[in-house]
Amino acid sequence: MRASRVWLACLLLVPTLACEAGGQPPADTPARDRAAGSAAAAGGDESLRAEALSLLDERERALVEGDREAFLATVDPDELGFSATQARWFDNLARLPVGDVSFELGDEEALADDFDDGELRLPVDFTMRLRGFDSRPVTDKMVWTFVHRDGDVLLVGDRDEEVDLVNGWIPAPWDLAHIEVRRSGGILAVFDEDTSQHATYVMSDLADATAVVRRHFPEWSGRYVAYGTSDTTGIAEMSGMTVDQTAGVAFPVLARPDGPVAAYRFAVNPTVVGDVLARGLVFRHELAHVALGPTDDRSPVWLVEGAAEYVARSTMPVDERRRIAAYQLGGASARTLEPTRSFYRDPTLSYNLAAVVCDYVATTRGVAALWDLVRSFRTARVFSAAQTEGVVRRELGLSTRELSAQALAWARSA
Template sequence: MRASRARLACLLLLPTLACQAGGQPPDGSPAPDGPGRSAATAGTDGSLREQALALLDERERALADGDREAFLATVDPDELGFSATQARWFDNLARLPVGDVSFELGDEDALADDFDDGELRLPVEFTMRLRGFDSRPVTDKMVWTFVHEDDVLLAGDRDEQVDVVNGWIPAPWDLAHIEVRRAGGILAVFDEDTSEHAGYVMSDLADATAVVKRHFPDWSGRYVAYGTSDTTAIAEMSGMSVDRTAGVAFPVLARPGGPVAAYRFAVNPTVVGDVLSRGLVFRHELAHVALGATDDRSPVWLMEGAAEYVARSTMPVGARRRIAAYQLGGTSARTLEPTRSFYTGDPTLSYNLAAVVCDYVATTRGEAALWDLVRTFRTARFFSWAQTEDVVRRELGLSTKELSAQALAWARAA
């Protein structure tokens, strides 16, 4: 499944792949940077604020230097749960190829003045970059709570309302202890429950990468994959329930509303241990990753059908036709769904019909015809999803209903 640039994308309805459609690229330019650390806030205790800002610098140095003791010395030991998660978070980042680390004061005008009884809340922008995988640093907007007893210490680093406004979705290293595996351009993140499958998963990821690169030879083949047991992020990203979602491919924004720094994908932990479906899911999601922003304006049937065509391309064409004929049974020709309604109603039918149409176009007209259609939508002028039918007719000479009729006849003739 493919997500919007503001949120995320890709899901699989077993045994049929299902992914969520992307939206239009965000309008406008990235928000300007927040004020510098020297800015003053009216009504706050100057001494507490100065010490809080000094603590930002201490934590930044400790994280950049890999100094665990110094990093944890900035945390309030009375907040036992927070102390434990901070220790876990530091250990997780130490396992990743992290660079460009910084903590900067954010836009204080966007946060209510919360100074009271020795406590201060400040907006903080945490920036880091996964070296070799992110095209630019990624900034996460946080809210830190400082307390002042003998010293100024950190007692919290998130605010639920701010996270909702910014659309924050936690990464695996924010949620549990992680295990990291790296091979060539693949960086995979597991946890204690899924790491037992890591060796097999890495092998299958390498195989899937090779297949997808044959379809997209200009793709770098470098990416980050999540295979952890916590499904919090998948639940946030998917348009369907977690138990029906096999994976999501999604853009990582450099900042809320900003440019894309990377495309990644996450898979349901049930897929991590499923030797039969892993390869299909990986190829489907990697097709979305490889396409990146190229298909942002494609109708959903084309976005998902093209990824499923790539996923199934390892099978002989005759086998693909027979499988499609079986899956679609007595299905009649129909107009293909261009909107997110693709994922509701009968998503299994939506995926199978889109897959056979894209396979039919690529096999009978050459694969270039399929990618040309995707590229056409990238620049085509249309103002409603209904008008995408005109784009298809201009490019291929047929409506999507006519295409589905020909594709079904082609599959059933195998």
């Protein structure tokens, strides 16, 4: 599945194919000094605030140096659940190629009720980069809660649901469970305790899928991060369909909530991780989205998904693809192809029809015709379905209804 810069669209599980800003202090200024010009909340405990800001520097240093004991010493041990998740989070990051790590004081004006019942809440910008995979560091906006405990200032929380909702935060696998990380060449895959048993086979299938997709997009680096974990929180948030209908979702990772894009990654449904028959198809589809990146952000949804599905199915002989399409589409009739997210209301029909249309264009007119159509939408000024149809007609000489009629006839004549 592939979405725009907000969300990338989803691949359906079908039975037949399984399926800087000026005036700011330097970034390396310690947190205590960075905050010298910030006005504290009225009535706030300045001692607590100063020590809390110092704690930011301690935690950053501990994380950069890999000092687990020092990192966990900043957490309130009486908060057993939070202590456990912090230990797990530290261990998870240690398994990843993490760089450019920093904790910075965020925008305090955007956070209400800083002080409450002896607690201090501060906005914190956590920044890191997956070296070799992210084009720039990625910043996660957090809210840390501090308390005085036995003469010390300690951390008792690091998230705020409302802030997370506003920023559209989607937890990564390392935020949710113990992870296992596998790396081979340009592939970085993240598993958890439930999916790691399939890791060796998944890595092999990912390598095969990468080779196929690079043949279609030779300019693509072939470097990416894939999530194969059992938690479907991210898929549920990003997919235009239900989790059960969604085999995978490719998505942009923003350097900050308002962009730009630092990387494209993809996650697959845990049912796919263990499905030897479905994995290759799903991996090729999602990797086509990753390889295309922003190239098709402005394409109609049918073209976004159909082009990826064409790549996914391209390993099969063309006559076999035609016969499969004819079987999947049954008695379906020609229709105008859906350019919006309404595409996902009837995903089985939508995916299969988009796939056969894109396959028909690529096979009968040459694959360059398909990618030229995708590229044409990057510069086209399209604000309506009619204008979308106009681009297709200008490029191919047909409406999408006419294209679908010809594609269906082509498939059924195999």
